[in-house]
Amino acid sequence: MIDKAGTADPHDRKAEAAGPFPLLFSPLSVGPRILANRIVMLPQGMGYTNRGLVEPRDVEYHRRRASAIAMIITGGTATHPSSQSRQRNFVEAWRPGVVAGLRARSRAVHDEGSLIVGQLFNLGFYMDAESNRSVPLSPGAARAPGLRYAPMAMGGAEVDDVIEGFRRSAANLARSDYDGIEIHGAHGYLLAQFLSAATNKRTDEYGGSAAGRARLLISVARGVRSAIGDDMILGVRLSVDDEVPGGTDAGQCLETINLLRRALRIDYVSLAIGLRGTYVQDSSAPDGIALSRIAAVRNEAGLPVIGSQRIRTPRCAEDALARGDIDLVGLARALIADPEWADKARKGAPKRIRLCVGDVQDCRQHLAGGLQCMVNPDVGAPVVIRHTHRRAGDGDRPVAIIGAGPAGLETAIRLSALGRDVAVFDAHGEPGGQVLKAATAPGRSELLDLIRHQVAELHRAGVDLRLGVTVSEKELALLEDAVLVLATGAVGAELRRPEWLREDTSTAAISTVWETLSATSAGDTQRESIVVLDDGLGDWPVLTAAQQLAVRSRSVVILSAAASIFSGVPAESVAGVKRRLLDSGIDWYGDVRVEELVGSELRVAAGGARSRRFELHANRIVIETGRRSENALLRSMRVRRGSTYAVGDVLAPRTIGIALREAAQLARVIADKRPARSY
Ligand SMILES: Cc1cc2nc3c(=O)[nH]c(=O)nc-3n(C[C@H](O)[C@H](O)[C@H](O)COP(=O)(O)O)c2cc1C
Ligand code: SF4
Secondary structure (H helix, E strand, O other), rough: OOOOOOOOOOOOOOOOOOHHHOOOOOOOOEEEEOOOOEEEEEEOOOOOOEEEEEEEEHHHHHHHOOOOOEEEEEEEEOOOOHHHHHHOOOOOOOOOHHHHHHHHHHHHHOOOOOEEEEEEOOOOHHHOOEOOOOOOOEOOOOOOOOOOOOOOOOHHHHHHHHHHHHHHHHHHHHHHHOOEEEEEOOOOOOOOHOOOOOOOOOOOOOOOOOOHOOOOHHHHHHHHHHHHHHEEEEEEEEEOOOOOOOOOOHHHHHHHHHHHHHHOOOEEEEEEEOOOOOOOOOOOOOOOHHHHHHHHHHHOOOOOOOEEOOOHHHHHHHHHHOOOOEEEEEOOOHHHHOOOOHHHOOOOHHOOOOOOOOOOOOOOOOOOOOOOOOOOOOOOOOOOOOOHHHHHOOOOOEEEEEEHHHHHHHHHHHHHHHHOOOEEOOOOOOOOOHHHHHHOOOOOOHHHHHHHHHHHHHHHHOOEEEEOOOOOOOHHHHHOOHHHHHHHOOEOOOHHHOOOOOOOOOOOOEEHHHHHHHHHOOOOOOOOOOEEOOOOOOHHHHHHHHHHHHHOOOEEEEHHHHHHHHHHHHHHHHHHHHHHHHHHOOEEOOOEEEEEEOOOOOEEOOOOOOOOEEEOOOOEEOOOOEEEEOHHHHHHHHHHHEEEOOOOOOOOOOOOHHHHHHHHEEEEEEEEOOOOOOO
């Protein structure tokens, strides 16, 4: 078994045996190095690159996260042109030109007292041909599920070239003062495509038995070790269960680890479940979803094991260490959402952590502009909203914020941190605004973690949060001297009579999705057949309303004029939502046009010009109307007074992430004490 004692602790600040998380802050030897604690930042490709080179914001991102954790594994580093996109948003580790940027990165991480390990990968057939700069490679010529073009089956020359790409890239990272290399053999990427019997059908020495399928990985690992020598860490990321019939499971994972260890010195393994599309799990997955499967391998692996996936809280991490499921705690999104996660845990303040809420939205759909985070507006490029209602002296006045949704709460947190006197008012008895509705969707209640955190921070800062208080225009006028921030959000747009509805012949009740989401009780829908009409955007409100209605109704059907009713849902959430709709007995049809409603018969046409017509029985039709800004107050107050600002959906209904980024900018604008300046 592994020596868990470690030796002298090189980073006193980071390792503290006492406190509520003693195991999390205990050291561990990994190969030639000692990790100060058990917290490892997992690879996270951020796209903060310019033509394959590291940008300064990448360096700052890593610096910000390095201070209290033991090791950062940097993400998304391509080793070969066959795994680079046209935008060149992966670091091109095989080029000598990357060294200067990587060195700046490693210096920043070392300055904060953390180790830095670089993950090297080749995406294989997942490097979709259309977005690839080169030709995607794979063990065979079969297409990846969901991709249009087949990859090139690797011959001997490509095998040698790929091995050389890893070796050369590792040498460049070693020259950049890295402490180690991680080889990516998981997530269904090139090396995992070789490891899995489901994708490797080769009959040469790189296929067949487990040893044959592991041959490329072992050759790559040997090449990397030869480039970095014995003083650096060498780790491998492997799948413990790729959740594919005939694919990799715990037994095969262990076999690969044994083959690797017999061939050379490996210092740790990082184990994961799932493939592309499933390895980043949304909030419908339980915390620590992979831990039991990882534990089954960890006990036999004989080397330190990093476990991960939906480890959100220090308690979850400490418990996993205490059970012996894992040796090191891998965090990706927890550290995107809160770079001070480890520091707050170390100080015994886990409740102050801003938790990742598992929306898989802002951090996963960022490709062009680089990483963003829904709950952390400091990640990614700031928004630029022009604020033209500024008055001289706004930088010193007290601030009244109307609206306790995410935008209003965030503005208050940031202004109070900047020393401003702030009060928040909301007509509702509960803070959260539209998030209260969004969080009613099955599997999405974690959205409330954001509101809980914001409210707790405001209480801590002594900010006055006045709920259930309607502030009239008259009262606002009395706050003559205050800066006013309107964060009144958005509500459902009014229903316009659809052209297919003739009220004289219709017996079906008509209402909106917003009304369903606003209902305090499910109402008496038990015997009703309900049709929910999507507006073609395939977004959460329709799916949420349908699931609420299905709890009590006889039948619920969703119709959309668009081909898909899921187009507004993050890719990594679609499979789960579909499953939940099916479990609730909900049917759906895309590409459907409503023609008329006669009595309670809804006549619809499906398909194109030669469409098929059918009828659906509907006692109730629930229509998605979208949202409109709740901006009456904004319009009237702006006319009458300066020092009136707006933030979030009151400007235009958009997302939580945008609302928070606007709040972060607005707080800076209001707190700016320089003479009045237009923003
Ligand atoms: C924005 C983003 C980029 C990622 N890029 C990589 C990557 O380059 N290599 C990798 O092995 N995993 C990557 N991952 C997966 C994470 O390392 C991690 O396995 C996954 O997010 C689950 O852990 P979590 O629940 O702590 O986020 C990425 C995840 C995110 C959210
Ligand atoms: S965007 Fe959402 S899922 Fe991604 S890290 Fe932030 S909170 Fe977590």
